[in-house]
Amino acid sequence: MAAGMGSRYGGLKQLDPVGPSGETIIDYSVYDAIRAGFNKVVFIIRKDFEEDFRSKITNKYKDKIRVEFAFQDLNDLPEGFLCPVGRVKPWGTGHAILTASTLIHEPFVAINGDDFYGRESFEIVADYYQDKNATYSMVAFQLDKTLSEFGGVTRGLCTVENDLLDTVVETGELKWSESGVSSDRDIQLDGSEPVSMNVWGFTPDLFDYLRAMFVDFLHKEGDEMKSEYLIPTVINNLILSGEKDIHVLRTGSKWFGVTYKEDKPFVTQQVQSLVDRGVYPKQLF
Numbered sequence: 001m002a003a004g005m006g007s008r009y010g011g012l013k014q015l016d017p018v019g020p021s022g023e024t025i026i027d028y029s030v031y032d033a034i035r036a037g038f039n040k041v042v043f044i045i046r047k048d049f050e051e052d053f054r055s056k057i058t059n060k061y062k063d064k065i066r067v068e069f070a071f072q073d074l075n076d077l078p079e080g081f082l083c084p085v086g087r088v089k090p091w092g093t094g095h096a097i098l099t100a101s102t103l104i105h106e107p108f109v110a111i112n113g114d115d116f117y118g119r120e121s122f123e124i125v126a127d128y129y130q131d132k133n134a135t136y137s138m139v140a141f142q143l144d145k146t147l148s149e150f151g152g153v154t155r156g157l158c159t160v161e162n163d164l165l166d167t168v169v170e171t172g173e174l175k176w177s178e179s180g181v182s183s184d185r186d187i188q189l190d191g192s193e194p195v196s197m198n199v200w201g202f203t204p205d206l207f208d209y210l211r212a213m214f215v216d217f218l219h220k221e222g223d224e225m226k227s228e229y230l231i232p233t234v235i236n237n238l239i240l241s242g243e244k245d246i247h248v249l250r251t252g253s254k255w256f257g258v259t260y261k262e263d264k265p266f267v268t269q270q271v272q273s274l275v276d277r278g279v280y281p282k283q284l285f
Contacts, residue, residue, distance in 0.1 A: 015057065018271050019271050019275070021283040025114055029117060032119045034064060038065065038126065040068065044096045044099055047071040050071070064285065070103055094229040094230055107201065108204075109202075110201075111200075112197075112198045114257060114258060115197060116267065117253060119253070120252065128201060128249055135203060136244050139199035139200075140250050141194070143157070143181060145253070147175060152173035157171040157193060158194045158248070163247060164245050168236060171185055209244075
């Protein structure tokens with residue numbers, strides 16, 4: 001199956017080793033993607049990260065998978081718009097994926113570069129796109145498999161109807177409590193709820209929607225210094241307008257990420273456990 005995979009990078013913490021042979025989290029994602037049948041990876045990074053990124057990450061993938069780069073630039077805006085003087089914050093995940101539009105002409109999966117999603121996550125989305133009529137999709141994780149032991153986290157809490165995504169609501173301060181899981185919203189949670197961890201499957205017509213909605217976003221929020229054009233907002237708009245269905249694909253995988261610096265030893269320990277169990281080889285590439 002032809003597929004691209006977009007990963008947005010905002011800093012070099014993604015280059016920190018977590019595996020026994022110096023592997024980064026993105027190494028495990030690329031390894032899992034290759035095993036699931038993906039044949040191309042598109043890294044979306046800042047141009048000034050390119051040299052460091054090639055030497056520490058992508059050179060090791062040679063002969064394993066096709067690698068391309070897209071560069072997110074604050075000044076890469078539609079005609080008639082200018083970046084506000086003094087803005088340094090990237091325009092968000094919607095803009096990041098849009099920068100890869102000339103490189104992706106097939107169904108693709110967009111993920112975060114610094115999140116560990118697990119083998120099953122890539123397999124179920126790859127299987128979904130074996131169907132030529134497949135449209136958009138989201139891999140849903142179980143809330144209790146995404147929490148941190150070191151503090152509250154923000155997750156996209158999902159409501160699902162007939163295996164289709166209904167809403168994604170950003171919910172903060174999610175953490176274990178005596179009654180289950182507490183949050184910054186007045187709702188009862190037991191940890192079994194589906195959440196989005198930014199594993200999205202798309203077909204290339206997404207880029208048309210992204211371009212149109214980005215113009216609307218810039219008209220409304222383009223003068224702000226910290227406004228972000230985000231994929232969950234795009235998804236909600238497409239659902240509300242009835243233009244797209246988002247098929248929910250559920251995974252039992254445990255998610256790992258470095259939300260807090262204290263998470264790093266935990267992630268390293270979890271990866272080592274997977275290596276010890278034979279899920280991954282001691283050296284990936």
